Amino acid sequence: MPNPTAAMLVIGDEILSGRTRDANMHHLAGHLTLHGIDLREVRVVADDQQAIIDAVRELSGRYDNVFTSGGIGPTHDDITAECIALAFGTEFGVRDDARAALERHYATTGTVINEARLRMARIPQGAELIENPVSGAPGFSLGNVHVMAGVPRIFQAMVQSIMPRLTGGTPLVSDTVRVECGEGDIAIPLGKLAESHPGLSIGSYPFQGADGHFGTNVVIRGADADEVAAAKAWLQKLVAA
Amino acid sequence: MPNPTAAMLVIGDEILSGRTRDANMHHLAGHLTLHGIDLREVRVVADDQQAIIDAVRELSGRYDNVFTSGGIGPTHDDITAECIALAFGTEFGVRDDARAALERHYATTGTVINEARLRMARIPQGAELIENPVSGAPGFSLGNVHVMAGVPRIFQAMVQSIMPRLTGGTPLVSDTVRVECGEGDIAIPLGKLAESHPGLSIGSYPFQGADGHFGTNVVIRGADADEVAAAKAWLQKLVAA
Numbered sequence: 001m002p003n004p005t006a007a008m009l010v011i012g013d014e015i016l017s018g019r020t021r022d023a024n025m026h027h028l029a030g031h032l033t034l035h036g037i038d039l040r041e042v043r044v045v046a047d048d049q050q051a052i053i054d055a056v057r058e059l060s061g062r063y064d065n066v067f068t069s070g071g072i073g074p075t076h077d078d079i080t081a082e083c084i085a086l087a088f089g090t091e092f093g094v095r096d097d098a099r100a101a102l103e104r105h106y107a108t109t110g111t112v113i114n115e116a117r118l119r120m121a122r123i124p125q126g127a128e129l130i131e132n133p134v135s136g137a138p139g140f141s142l143g144n145v146h147v148m149a150g151v152p153r154i155f156q157a158m159v160q161s162i163m164p165r166l167t168g169g170t171p172l173v174s175d176t177v178r179v180e181c182g183e184g185d186i187a188i189p190l191g192k193l194a195e196s197h198p199g200l201s202i203g204s205y206p207f208q209g210a211d212g213h214f215g216t217n218v219v220i221r222g223a224d225a226d227e228v229a230a231a232k233a234w235l236q237k238l239v240a241a
Numbered sequence: 242m243p244n245p246t247a248a249m250l251v252i253g254d255e256i257l258s259g260r261t262r263d264a265n266m267h268h269l270a271g272h273l274t275l276h277g278i279d280l281r282e283v284r285v286v287a288d289d290q291q292a293i294i295d296a297v298r299e300l301s302g303r304y305d306n307v308f309t310s311g312g313i314g315p316t317h318d319d320i321t322a323e324c325i326a327l328a329f330g331t332e333f334g335v336r337d338d339a340r341a342a343l344e345r346h347y348a349t350t351g352t353v354i355n356e357a358r359l360r361m362a363r364i365p366q367g368a369e370l371i372e373n374p375v376s377g378a379p380g381f382s383l384g385n386v387h388v389m390a391g392v393p394r395i396f397q398a399m400v401q402s403i404m405p406r407l408t409g410g411t412p413l414v415s416d417t418v419r420v421e422c423g424e425g426d427i428a429i430p431l432g433k434l435a436e437s438h439p440g441l442s443i444g445s446y447p448f449q450g451a452d453g454h455f456g457t458n459v460v461i462r463g464a465d466a467d468e469v470a471a472a473k474a475w476l477q478k479l480v481a482a
Binding site for chain 1: 251254255256257258259260261262263266267268269270271272273274280281282283284285286287288292314315316317318352355356357358360361392394413415423424425426428429431432435436442443444445446447449460462
């Protein structure tokens with residue numbers, strides 16, 4: 001059975017303007033790989049209602065899971081939760097369970113719940129909350145869309161909260177062979193190796209050492225550990241020759 | 242006149258598997274902002290022919306410029322150039338000018354042009370080359386699609402090469418007010434500020450200081466420097482009160 005698939009939607013003007021460097025994509029990608037969920041696509045869109053709705057609908061229809069980051073805080077530019085509700089025609093408003101989660105957290109910090117913070121308790125009907133141990137305001141899963149915060153520390157805590165709920169697959173086995181020559185010098189044998197192992201993904205990533213010499217990391221990935229090992233052995237023998 | 246728009250397409254299994262952290266998006270985003278080109282969307286797709294073709298066609302039709310990174314090296318998994326040609330039905334093969342660019346560079350490094358490296362001289366007919374002073378193999382622009390390397394040092398050099406060819410717009414003026422309280426405490430006045438300045442984009446970015454206290458960076462952006470300054474002054478007065 002093929003592994004479940006996933007897409008990520010990063011929401012935020014600050015990423016597209018270059019003000020902020022996204023850190024959540026890399027974090028999520030690594031965790032999904034460990035769980036055998038294939039991340040197939042990532043999109044980054046602005047804090048724009050139509051852009052968010054269009055992307056969520058399209059990705060939700062195409063992949064088994066969609067993970068969003070960003071736009072669920074208390075300010076006027078936090079419009080993600082509302083857009084998700086609009087995308088699926090779901091009722092939307094302050095929910096008692098989300099409000100209780102906020103109150104529990106704020107009781108420990110002495111924070112006052114005001115009108116703005118209460119925005120973060122607005123959750124689509126039928127959605128399941130995602131716990132936020134860092135700052136209280138929950139994320140949520142609506143259907144196959146998992147809505148999480150953009151602040152990396154909170155995003156990471158929410159990924160931790162949600163992982164046990166997801167259906168995983170077979171984690172790919174991955175191994176790397178470091179070759180001390182440029183990609184162009186081993187490209188032809190690598191192509192032959194890839195052709196004779198259609199079940200493996202063979203990636204080639206050039207690097208330049210501190211002394212200026214070029215090298216290549218060859219990453220061999222596949223579901224069958226024996227096949228990965230056989231391909232690795234073949235490549236190591238070739239390089240040693 | 243509104244600023245020209247842009248999208249970016251990052252191509253590579255290694256980003257989606259979490260092996261590699263993309264650095265090119267942040268670099269390009271900053272440069273486009275300086276040139277008054279609005280980056281509206283970024284997509285990351287795998288080294289998959291149909292995924293690349295579909296994304297390039299869609300983004301090319303929707304935005305003034307599309308920038309791609311990744312997949313133009315000498316190995317079997319480098320399929321971007323071919324996919325761009327397929328996306329636009331353009332003839333594709335080794336071109337003399339691209340081969341000459343490779344030969345000029347390799348003459349300085351003593352590298353041998355073999356069959357694999359010659360793959361990097363395959364350029365769609367009608368495309369304009371993008372110079373690569375780092376490793377010789379050129380990128381190219383075909384219509385509004387600009388195809389560049391994934392290795393960050395080469396990507397950055399290509400961005401440098403191409404920027405003078407692009408039609409820029411009015412760079413937005415941007416200013417930041419650092420506020421020593423949580424987003425929730427200033428969300429309501431911020432919302433009013435945004436409402437009374439529809440020409441400005443007012444972003445709110447929470448942070449947590451080393452001592453654990455929460456703060457907010459408010460970023461005010463707009464085309465009119467006087468309006469940005471007025472909004473900033475209003476906010477500073479509010480915070481000082």
